[in-house]
Amino acid sequence: MPQADARVYVYGVLPGADAPKVSADGVEQAHVRTVEHAGLAALVSTLEGDELAAAREVRAHWRVLEHASKSATVLPVRFGTVLEGDRAVRDLLLEPNAERLTEMLDELAGRVQLNVRGDYDEARLLREVVRTSPQVAALRDRVSKVSDSAGYYDRIRLGELVAAQIAARREQDASLAMARLEPFAVSARAEEVSSQNGAFKLAFLVESGEMDTFGEAVGLLREDLGERVRLTYVGPLPPYTFAETDLSAGTAAWA
Amino acid sequence: MGLITGLLTLPLAPVRGTVWLAERIQEQAEDELYDESAIRQGLLDLDAARQAGTLDEDEIAAAEDALIERLMWIRGLAGEESHGRIE
Amino acid sequence: MAAVARSGGGYLERPRPSGLADVIDVILDKGLVIDAYVRVSLIGIEILTIDARIVIASVDTYLRFAEAVGRLDIQQADDSQGLPELMESMTSGGAQSKTKGALEGVKDAITGGDDDDDDKDKQSSGSRRSSSSGSSSSRSRSRSRKSS
Numbered sequence: 001m002p003q004a005d006a007r008v009y010v011y012g013v014l015p016g017a018d019a020p021k022v023s024a025d026g027v028e029q030a031h032v033r034t035v036e037h038a039g040l041a042a043l044v045s046t047l048e049g050d051e052l053a054a055a056r057e058v059r060a061h062w063r064v065l066e067h068a069s070k071s072a073t074v075l076p077v078r079f080g081t082v083l084e085g086d087r088a089v090r091d092l093l094l095e096p097n098a099e100r101l102t103e104m105l106d107e108l109a110g111r112v113q114l115n116v117r118g119d120y121d122e123a124r125l126l127r128e129v130v131r132t133s134p135q136v137a138a139l140r141d142r143v144s145k146v147s148d149s150a151g152y153y154d155r156i157r158l159g160e161l162v163a164a165q166i167a168a169r170r171e172q173d174a175s176l177a178m179a180r181l182e183p184f185a186v187s188a189r190a191e192e193v194s195s196q197n198g199a200f201k202l203a204f205l206v207e208s209g210e211m212d213t214f215g216e217a218v219g220l221l222r223e224d225l226g227e228r229v230r231l232t233y234v235g236p237l238p239p240y241t242f243a244e245t246d247l248s249a250g251t252a253a254w255a
Numbered sequence: 256m257g258l259i260t261g262l263l264t265l266p267l268a269p270v271r272g273t274v275w276l277a278e279r280i281q282e283q284a285e286d287e288l289y290d291e292s293a294i295r296q297g298l299l300d301l302d303a304a305r306q307a308g309t310l311d312e313d314e315i316a317a318a319e320d321a322l323i324e325r326l327m328w329i330r331g332l333a334g335e336e337s338h339g340r341i342e
Numbered sequence: 343m344a345a346v347a348r349s350g351g352g353y354l355e356r357p358r359p360s361g362l363a364d365v366i367d368v369i370l371d372k373g374l375v376i377d378a379y380v381r382v383s384l385i386g387i388e389i390l391t392i393d394a395r396i397v398i399a400s401v402d403t404y405l406r407f408a409e410a411v412g413r414l415d416i417q418q419a420d421d422s423q424g425l426p427e428l429m430e431s432m433t434s435g436g437a438q439s440k441t442k443g444a445l446e447g448v449k450d451a452i453t454g455g456d457d458d459d460d461d462k463d464k465q466s467s468g469s470r471r472s473s474s475s476g477s478s479s480s481r482s483r484s485r486s487r488k489s490s
Contacts, residue, residue, distance in 0.1 A: 010376070012373075012374075013374070053320070054323075054324070054327060055319070055320035055321070055323035055324045055327070056316075056320055058323055058366065058369055058370070059319075059362070061369060062362070062365055062369055075374055076372070076373040076374065077373050077374045077375075077376065078372070078373035078374060078375045078376070079369050079370055079373065081375075081376055083376070093376060114357055115357075115360075115364065115368075119292075191367075194291045194292070195291055195292030195293075195295070196292070197292055198292065201367075203368075211357075212354055215354045215355040215356060215357070216353075216354045216355070218355045218357075219353035219354060219355045222353075222355070223353075232358075232364075233355055233357045233358065234357050234358055234359075234360050234364045235357040235359075235360065236357065237360055237364075237365065237368070240365075240368035240369065240372035240373050241368055241372045243372065243373050243374045244374075294366075295363050295366075296363075298361070298362050298363035298366065299361070299363045301362075302361045302362065302363065319362060323362075323366060326366060326370065327370065330370060330371070
């Protein structure tokens with residue numbers, strides 16, 4: 001099979017002018033190269049085998065994007081994207097979408113993604129719930145005094161009350177965090193929290209030049225959240241979360 | 256730990272019935288299988304081990320792979336839906 | 343998370359560089375999606391996903407019925423030490439009780455220490471448990487809510 005038709009793994013898209021700056025090893029430790037068209041460059045590598053150890057290649061995907069982002073604005077492509085060959089990359093990805101891709105790259109230029117997440121210390125959270133809700137405290141007390149069967153429905157009810165309290169706090173804390181940080185970002189997303197101890201998971205697109213101001217807001221937020229919420233501030237990342245075709249709707253709000 | 260179990264292990268914890276407890280553990284175990292925070296914590300721990308040099312890189316990488324695979328399984332990545340498609 | 347000199351009202355925070363734990367979510371779930379018809383399915387990933395399920399099932403079985411039930415046969419990747427072997431070398435004495443909590447420490451990161459009595463979930467391919475109990479346990483797709 002001619003090289004041009006060999007399947008290719010696609011990492012991301014960047015401006016054609018920045019293509020020469022990127023050189024890295026990617027999936028299967030294959031050399032990462034570019035397919036260029038219409039002022040755009042797709043970061044790809046040729047796939048030799050039929051099998052990919054998916055978990056291992058997540059790392060390669062990550063590494064390539066991190067590396068490329070050091071010297072260019074890169075639109076990350078979803079992990080696991082394979083196209084039929086260079087021709088497909090050119091004719092099916094870059095050509096029909098040139099305008100939209102260029103637009104997206106313009107919107108992301110000079111901006112970075114910063115993630116802010118909050119997690120609860122569960123013991124502390126539960127203590128606070130018991131302390132601040134007389135209903136929970138009373139029910140807990142009652143439940144502690146009876147047998148399994150006698151207290152069964154009370155236990156269910158207790159669990160429900162606690163869960164509702166936690167959900168309310170989650171919403172409060174997430175709203176606070178968003179309200180504090182949003183004003184310093186170009187765009188913001190709230191992700192669904194996927195663990196019991198999670199308070200919020202936020203992604204922000206921030207101007208590189210504004211990172212310090214954003215960082216001040218994070219510092220203030222940390223102080224105000226206190227010890228109940230453990231804040232994690234991570235970045236800068238390639239703009240994975242903002243590589244959406246409806247990005248312009250988000251930025252328009254800040255225009 | 257599960258909400259209810261956690262609640263009742265606070266100071267002033269009462270006597271717990273074993274049947275009820277077994278049920279909570281079952282729920283908790285199921286929650287854990289799907290609880291992504293455990294995976295995240297595992298990855299954080301592995302990174303810490305890497306920094307501290309307490310495990311060698313091969314072991315760490317294999318452990319990370321296992322966690323990533325589990326996460327992929329949880330999210331059913333064999334047949335995911337798309338979002339943000341290019342038109 | 344290092345706080346730097348005070349500026350304005352608070353400490354100016356610098357973000358810490360992302361680690362695998364921080365990016366795994368966005369890598370798997372975010373990024374530009376190229377419409378299905380141009381995507382070639384990645385055979386390796388599918389096989390591996392199935393293997394991962396088998397591996398998870400066998401780990402649970404091993405932990406719970408170590409004396410009674412033999413391990414499942416698993417196809418291993420060439421270069422890696424087989425996952426069960428690796429786990430065996432890392433599990434201390436296999437004394438994993440049912441009440442074991444969330445992943446504790448690095449060694450347990452592989453063994454998982456979970457018990458799932460619900461065989462139904464393990465057998466169907468790629469299925470997820472439908473969420474019954476309480477708050478935010480299993481999550482299907484990550485949905486992002488745009489800020490207004």
